Amino acid sequence: xxxxxxxxxxxxxxxxxxxxxxxxxNYEVSGISSEMSFLEMIDVLxxxxxxxxxxxxxxxxxxxxxxxxxxxxxxxGRPHGPWEGTTTCxxxxxxFHDGDTIVIEPWRANSFPVIKDLVVDRSAFDRIIQAGGYIxxxxxxxxxxxxxxxxxxxxxxxxxxxxxxxxxxCVAACKNSSAMLFLSAKVTHLALLPQGIxxxxxxxxxxxxxxxxxxxxxxxxxxxxxxxxxKEIKMTxxxxxxxxxxxxxxxxx
Numbered sequence: 001x002x003x004x005x006x007x008x009x010x011x012x013x014x015x016x017x018x019x020x021x022x023x024x025x026n027y028e029v030s031g032i033s034s035e036m037s038f039l040e041m042i043d044v045l046x047x048x049x050x051x052x053x054x055x056x057x058x059x060x061x062x063x064x065x066x067x068x069x070x071x072x073x074x075x076x077g078r079p080h081g082p083w084e085g086t087t088t089c090x091x092x093x094x095x096f097h098d099g100d101t102i103v104i105e106p107w108r109a110n111s112f113p114v115i116k117d118l119v120v121d122r123s124a125f126d127r128i129i130q131a132g133g134y135i136x137x138x139x140x141x142x143x144x145x146x147x148x149x150x151x152x153x154x155x156x157x158x159x160x161x162x163x164x165x166x167x168x169x170c171v172a173a174c175k176n177s178s179a180m181l182f183l184s185a186k187v188t189h190l191a192l193l194p195q196g197i198x199x200x201x202x203x204x205x206x207x208x209x210x211x212x213x214x215x216x217x218x219x220x221x222x223x224x225x226x227x228x229x230x231k232e233i234k235m236t237x238x239x240x241x242x243x244x245x246x247x248x249x250x251x252x253x
Contacts, residue, residue, distance in 0.1 A: 004034045006098035008225045010045065012057055015114050018121075018188040019023045022114065024103075031156035033222030034094040038081060039064060039071060041093055042104075058117040063091040066230065068118050072172070073118055077235055079169035079228045087167065087230040109166055109177040111215045124214040125166050125182065131210035132203035133186045135195045163231040170225035170233075176217025181225040184241035185233045191244055201248035 007030040015022030029045050036044075039061055046056035051071065060070040071088035075081035081091040113122040134244060137143075150158075166187035171177050187204050190196035196203070219238060226235045 004033075004098070006032050006034065006093070006096065006100070008032055008041075008096065009101040011101060011103045012117070013058070013130075014117055015106075017116055018112075018113050032093055034092070035094070036093045037064070037089055037239040038075070038091040038093065039089050045071055058115075058119050060119050061089060064106065066090040067165065069167030069230075072107055072120065072122075072167050072169065074107065075170060076103050079107070079172045080167075080230050084227075085230055085232050087165075090230075098156075107172040109168075109171050109216075111177060111179070112168060112171065113136045120168070122166070123166050124180070124216070125168065128179070128183060128207055128210045128213065129186065133163055133190070133200070134197060135190060143209060146152040148194050149158075158189050158192040161233065161237055162228075163193070164233050167230060169228045169230060173224040173228040174217065174219075174220065175224070176220055178219045178225070179211050179214075179216040180219040180238050180241065181229065181235065183207055186239035187244060188237045188240050191240070200244075201251050204241065204244045204248050205252070207239075222244075 007028070010027040010029060011023055011024050012027060014025045027045055028050070029041065032041050032044065039059070042057060042059060050094045062068040064071070066087040066089060067116060069087065071080075073080070073088050075088065075091070080088045082095050083091055106112075106114050106118045107120045111124045112122055115121050162185070164182060166182060168182070170181035171179050187207060188202045190203065191200060193243060221235070223235055227231065
């Protein structure tokens with residue numbers, strides 16, 4: 001693959017804190033390698049800002065390997081940028097061209113308030129998980145992996161749902177800021193396994209209730225969430241969640 005360098009114009013959202021009024025600011029970076037990751041490009045910008053005595057751009061990151069989901073940014077109108085099935089940290093600068101203008105924003109959702117610049121507070125997701133995203137186990141040694149037989153189709157579906165990294169791209173892309181794709185992945189992951197049976201009904205009801213309390217919107221089946229999910233979680237999980245919720249409601253009449 002051909003390696004090249006580029007000069008870019010960046011239009012980045014800057015916001016000092018939750019209560020401050022944010023605005024876009026324009027920057028320029030030069031000599032950016034096509035093989036850099038998107039976050040490395042911002043590192044270059046921040047080094048330049050620090051050298052000039054300016055405040056660097058705040059953004060979330062941790063693993064930089066597409067695992068943790070912290071690198072949440074709206075890039076040119078799309079969560080995580082132009083590549084499908086890719087987190088921001090795994091997006092490489094060869095996705096852009098010399099002279100491009102790149103617009104970078106934080107997630108836009110009332111349930112994800114901006115902390116600073118591109119960093120948002122996604123603790124609402126944590127509270128949804130705390131409401132029921134767990135299973136009951138006895139203390140002691142871990143149970144042998146082969147002790148509980150699980151049909152392969154259910155194991156595969158559970159594993160696919162468990163791939164959700166909770167980045168919030170689904171919420172950011174949805175016109176209603178719905179968290180249904182995230183929630184459905186977490187519910188499906190556990191509901192398909194025998195270990196998830198004890199909290200089967202309470203889990204889905206409590207997690208849906210918590211989601212509503214956090215102010216996330218309703219799903220309107222536009223599939224925007226699925227199209228931007230870096231782990232390609234499918235909307236079929238939302239259908240499964242709706243079924244689980246209906247059955248849980250009927251079982252607890």
